[in-house]
Structures are given as structure tokens and as C-alpha cells.
Amino acid sequence: MIRFFKKIRQGLLFEGKFGKYLLYATGEIILVVIGILIALAINNANQKRSIREKEQTYLKGLKEEFQTSKLKLAELVKVNQANYRGARQIILYMSNDDEPPTEEVFSQLMYNTFSFDISYNPNNSLLNEMISSGSLKDISNTELRNRLTNWIATMEDISKQEYELGLQREKVLDMFRTNEQSLRTIFDLTGTNRMIELPKAGKKNRLSNLSLLNSTEFENNILMFILTSYATEKTHYEPLMGQLDSILAMLNTEIQR
Template identity: 45%
Template sequence: MFLFFKKIKKKLIVENRIKNYLVYALGEIVLVVLGILIALWINNSSQYYQLRKKEQTYLIGLEKEFLITQQKLDTLIKINQKNIQGAQEIVQAMDQRPIEISERQFSNLLYQALAFDISLNSNNSLLTEIINSGSLKDITNQELKQSLTTWMATLEDIKQQERDQEDQRQALLDFFKSDQYSLKTILNEVGVLESNQEKSQGGTGNNMDLLNSVAFENALLLFIFSAEGTDKSHYLPLKEDIEKILSLINQEIED
């Protein structure tokens, strides 16, 4: 084709048809520019496709991570609420005069309140990789990008709250490190130490005096305050954050 245009150009010059030659030259420039623009468009389209494909891979992986975290959080919320309920029932029993709760009932409530620690082990390996590699810029949804940016800071805040709650839990368990009260009694009463349908014998004591202890009551109330804070100020808002992130991810994932 270019050979054809060269022949026309030579013919125009020979015939001294300057005006027509200029039109031809302009057309030739236009063709070159169009060719460059088309090449750039193809290249940009290819890059956009690759970035979009990369983003989709990230989104699918992030969806899996946040779904797992959501399941873990739902389980922790239930456990923590049972902890709170058990501790609150002990406080209510301490307010009764005369105290009507039995050793077995007391042991069951203590076990319910203190047996399980609270810790959200969120798997954020992919999100950490995305942030550390600078690939967060490839997330096109700005609201989702902002939520992912603040996610790690939110988790660290929750970790601090969980540590505070664990400190209060340990303060209650410390009462059973002395010779005055028996952890074995609790475990026997709730059936943890039962073997062949026979309770473990020996070394058991009575923990009922704790129900008259102001120090124990204060420690119990501090534990309740901390657990309530974990539930209402941290876990429930985090649950809403996860639901929002999953909704935004779902909007961006292509069918």
C-alpha cells in the first residue's frame, strides 16, 4: 500500500500538482497517527484486561478470607455472650440473701463464664500481600479500597480489647490458684474430670465462700464490663464491617 502511495506522490510532484500533493501528505500523516492511536488503544485494552483479571483474582480470594473471618466472629460472639450471661447470673446469685444457688450451679456458671478465652484469629494473608505489594491500587471500587485500608487497624484495636478482657478473666482465675478455693471442684461438678461415670476423688473443696467475697464480685463486674465492651463496641461493629465489605466485593465480582 505504501508503495502505491509513493508512486502517487512521485506522479503528483512530476505533474506539479502541489495542492493535491499536500492533501495526499496530510492523508499520509493522518494514517500514521491513526495507526499509532489504534496500537495504543490495543495496548491499553490489553493492560486493562490484565488488571481487571488480576483484580477479579484478588476479589475472589478476599471474599473467601472474609467469609471465614465472618464465621469465626459469629462463633466468638456466641461464646462471649454466654460468658457474659454466666457472669451476670453469678452476680445475681450473690445479690440474693440467703444465697440459694448450689455448689453445682455455681460451678456450672463459673465454667460457662471462664472456661473459654476470646481471640479472633482472622486470616488476612491475601490482604496483607495485596497491601505490602502495593496492589491495593488495583481495586477499582473506592469504598471497598477504603474499607480494606482500615481493616488491619480495626483488627489491632480489637486485639487490644481482647487482651484487656483476658486480663480480667485471668484475675478471676487467680482466685483458684490459692489453697482457699478449688478448681478441681468446678471441673468435677461440670463433668470435665469424670471418667467411667465416676467423679475424680480427693483434693476438692467448697467454693461457695466466693459468693460472699467483695473482691471476687469486683473482679467479676470488671470482667462483665470488659466482655460487654468487646461485644457491643468491637465485635458487633466488626460484624457490620465484614457484611459491608462482602457486599462491596460481591458487587465487583463478575459472573
């Protein structure tokens, strides 16, 4: 094709038709430019399609991650609520002199309330990979991109609150690091001794922990635990669940059916 046009130009030049030669040459240049523009447009379209396909892959992966993270948070909220209720029951026993719990009931209550630490561990593998690789820019929805970026900062705030809750839990447990109280009694009466393969202390050697119900220090530690546990749910977990729902809604909107 190029040779064909070249022959035409040479023929016009040879015949001395300079005007037609220039006009033809100009038209040929325009055709070449148009061809280049078309090629660029096709290439840009292919690139955009590739980016959109990549974005859809990310969006679907993020949806799976955040759905799992939501389930984890829901389970963690249940654990925190159970701990809160157990601690509150201890305060109720301390406030009611007429109905003290048995040693076994108190031991089970202490075990159920303070055996399980609170730590939210969301699935952020894909999100962290996107942030570290700079792929977060491939998310075209600006608001969604901002929410995903802020999610990591939110996790840091949640960790700080959980750390504070852990400290309050430890203060309660530290009261069993003395000669006046006995973890062994709790282990025996809750069956924990069997799980860790320890022999029972025996009723004669079993030390009662019910004196804690008359301890102001113990009461203060329990109340601080309740307050921190309540704040963890109301000012951190509940807003976090709202963020999860919002992000999942935006992901569902962006994902092409």
C-alpha cells in the same frame, strides 16, 4: 505496502511534482500516526480488560474471606454472650442468700464462663497480600478500597479490647492461685480431670470454692469482667458486624454476574 508507498513518492519526486509529493508524504505520515493511535488504543483496552479481570478475581476472593470472617465473628459473639451470662449468674447467686448453688453447679458455672478466651481471628490472607503487594489499587471503587484499608486498623482496635477482656478474665482466675481455693475441685466436678488424665482428689480432700460467693474481691473481679465483656460486644463486635455486612454488600455490587 511500505515499498509500494515509497515507489509512489519516488515517482512523484522524479517527475518533479513537489506539491503532490509533499501532500502525499503528509498523508502518509497521518496514516502512520493513526495506525499508532489505533494500536495504542487496542493495547490500552487490553490492559484495562486485564486489570478488570484481575479485580474481579480479587473481589470474589475477598468475598469468600469476609463471609468466613463474618461466620467466625458470629460464633465468637455467642461465646462472649455465654461468658457474660455465666458471670451474671454468679453475681445473682452472690446477691441471693436464700438459694446458694451446689459445689457442682458453681464449678460448672466457673468452668463454662472462664475456660474460653475471646480472640477474633478473621481471614485476611488475601487482603494482607493485596496491601503488601500494592494490588489494593486495582480495586476501582474508592469507598470499598478505603473500607478495606481501614479494616486492618479496626482489627488492631479489636485486639486491644480483647486483650483488656483477657486481663479481666485472668484476674478472676488468679484467685485460684491461693491455698484458699481449688482448681482441682472444678476439674473433678466438671470432668476436666478425665480430659487431662488426672485422678480425682476425692470427697474428703476436696476443697470447697463456695466461699468465693462471700468475697468482695471476687465480686469486683466478676463485675469488671461483665462490664468489659458487655463493652466488647456492644462497642466493638456489633459495629464490626455492621462493617462486615457493609463490605460484603459493596463486594456483591462490584462483582460482575
